Amino acid sequence: MTHTTVAPDDKRDVRRADKAAASDRSKAENRLGMRLVAPAIFLMLLVTAFPMLRAIYLSVFNYSLTAPDDREFVGLSNYLTALTDSLFWETTLNTVFIMVVTVAIELVIGFAFAMVMHRVIFARGVIRTSILIPYGIITVVSGFAWQFAFSNNNGFVNAWLPFVEDNFNWFGEYGSAMAAIMVSEIWKTTPFMSLLLLAGLAQVSEDMLEAAKVDGATWWQRLWKVILPNMRSAIMVAVLFRALDAYRIFDNIFVMTAGAQGTESISFLTYRQVIEQFQLGIGSALSVLLFLSVLLIAFLIVKIFRVDLAAARQEG
Amino acid sequence: MSTKNKIGIVIGAALILLWCLLPVAWIISLSFKSQEAITNGSPGFLPSEGGGAGWQNYRDVLADDQFLRSILNSIGISLIATFLSVVIATLAAYAIARLEFTGKKFVLTLALVIAMFPVVSLVGPLFDMWRTFGIYDTWPGLIIPYMSFTLPLAIWTLSAFFREIPWEMEQAAQVDGATSWQAFRKVIVPLAAPGVFTAAILTFFFAWNDFVFGISLTSTENARPIPAALSFFVGSDPFNRPASLLAAGAVVSTIPIIVIVLLFQRKIVAGLTSGAVKG
Known part of the structure; x- marks a missing residue:
């Protein structure tokens, strides 16, 4: 930037000194800021970007740890193998199915829980403490608890549910095994969803609700016209986080069925290729595909919600 | 509030408690079933008559060396990862909340991307590396992987906390005659501590809960x-898992979580909600 005005010499000097000091200061601030975030950036990239690049590199080789010397370049054929294998599509479909069902159910139950927690005036501490227990509990433990609960040898679910025979084997067929897995997933993560939604609820202004009430809006109208539109961003954050988390489902499947009855998820398939069968080549290709599908889902959710946002704005 | 609403909320609160605590009660109850009863089959919520252990x-679980060793591993690894992650995240979050520098957006975006990363896609290359x-x-x-994957949550939570701190108070204390160390120690540290603490708890939960890295990077x-x-x-019979022993192990592994939740319930809720919604 240049000065066009002509100022007395001394004034100009002062101004220049000021400017130099200011920019020195901001430069120093800039440097300090970058130094402070550098370790965090380094660590985050070390365990994600670097291995991801390595996965992309390995994915074009036929590379098995059981015969590391036979590694050969095969181009994109690992991707071709994965994408033409029905197992890949079955597991992806399973994963999407689990993601859609669990997130939808969690959203409804989580919202109901958030409404109750928002309004409740007694035992707040007790309720919040208990809701944090499923959140904090190890997923593997949740998986075991539900696996044994559904077990026909030692569980209680068969006895408690009407229309279910006492010796019904939940893990003997696809549908019921998936249901058991989803119950464990939903139980463990609904509290997280409800806490995020609770924070969103707290941002809805009470005055607006009161005004709607005075204007004669029913409870149902207040919910759909006042509460939900005003917590759009909280809902979006919750859905985005949970959907991507559900898409990674692994622990519950590992513990409860180990992929039996066709209940494998895409994460489980990738794990099996890499860790159990030492097929780093095809496993890496699956890793890359898994990563790309997560990106795609994140993109789709953001897109879908944008559309919804625009539509809602036009309505209101 | 009308009576109808009140009843609804009471029922709702009861349902929440039931939802959260029933499976916990179940795993505790299961841990008291005897191993013979489990082998012969002992359906039902509570241990059967004579089937209690x-x-x-x-x-038995606490006499198992492998299990004890894994508790030690989990405690050690989780605590060290939590400590290091929180220190690094505090530096980064301070910079994000208080300084102007290029790349601020990049850090926050990177953190968000990593929070959503499909962990399993990394175990292959990491295993190799x-x-x-x-x-x-x-x-x-x-x-190392625990630190990387808890940094996003810690950075988001901490920078949300740090943004709320009235930093002018540091200068005010100095005007009142405090040295800069005193101002930092007596004014800023007490204000920042709750946020740091919350981030530490959430980080610890993540490390304690992790399964994917735990099975693929150890043998x-x-x-x-x-x-x-x-x-x-x-156990001895792979076709019939020792459910009640496992349940006892599961209960032992859940005790630290329950203690932390009981002590710090308020802070955890604040931490979970602050980072996520404001961002």
Whole structure:
């Protein structure tokens, strides 16, 4: 930037000194800021970007740890193998199915829980403490608890549910095994969803609700016209986080069925290729595909919600 | 509030408690079923008449060297990862909340991307890399990925907290005659501590809960954490898992979580909600 005005010499000097000091200061601030975030950036990239690049590199080789010397370049054929294998599509479909069902159910139950927690005036501490227990509990433990609960040898679910025979084997067929897995997933993560939604609820202004009430809006109208539109961003954050988390489902499947009855998820398939069968080549290709599908889902959710946002704005 | 609403909320609150506590009660109840009863089959929520085990399962679990070792691993790895992650995240969050610098957006975006990363897609290359570096099946081999994956949550939570701190108070204290160290120690540290603490709890939960890294980056009891140890705990008969023993192990592994939740319930809720919604 240049000065066009002509100022007395001394004034100009002062101004220049000021400017130099200011920019020195901001430069120093800039440097300090970058130094402070550098370790965090380094660590985050070390365990994600670097291995991801390595996965992309390995994915074009036929590379098995059981015969590391036979590694050969095969181009994109690992991707071709994965994408033409029905197992890949079955597991992806399973994963999407689990993601859609669990997130939808969690959203409804989580919202109901958030409404109750928002309004409740007694035992707040007790309720919040208990809701944090499923959140904090190890997923593997949740998986075991539900696996044994559904077990026909030692569980209680068969006895408690009407229309279910006492010796019904939940893990003997696809549908019921998936249901058991989803119950464990939903139980463990609904509290997280409800806490995020609770924070969103707290941002809805009470005055607006009161005004709607005075204007004669029913409870149902207040919910759909006042509460939900005003917590759009909280809902979006919750859905985005949970959907991507559900898409990674692994622990519950590992513990409860180990992929039996066709209940494998895409994460489980990738794990099996890499860790159990030492097929780093095809496993890496699956890793890359898994990563790309997560990106795609994140993109789709953001897109879908944008559309919804625009539509809602036009309505209101 | 009308009576109808009140009744609805009471029922709702009861349902929440039931939802959260029933499975916990179930796993505790299961841990008191005797191993013979489990082998013969003992359906039902509570141990059957004569099928109770007293504290036997807990005694057996706590006498198991592998299980004890995995508790030690989990505690050590989780605490070290939490400490390091919070220190690094505090530096980064301070910079994000208080300084102007290029790349601020990049850090926040990177953190968000990593929070959503499909962890399993990394275990293959990490497995390979860690064996090359010689940290496969060691504590550092787990501490490093735990740090990386807890940094996003810690950075988001902490920067949300730090943005709320009235930093002018530091200068005010100095005007009142405090040295800069005193101003930092007596004014800023007490204000920042709750946020740091919350981030630490959430980080600890993540590390304690992790399963994917735990099973793929370890092979022996040298570094195997609790979730992995539980999943490999099959007992003498692999076709009939010792459910009640496992349940006892599960209860033991849940105790630290319950203690933390009981002590710090308020802070955890604040931390979970602050980072996520404001961002």
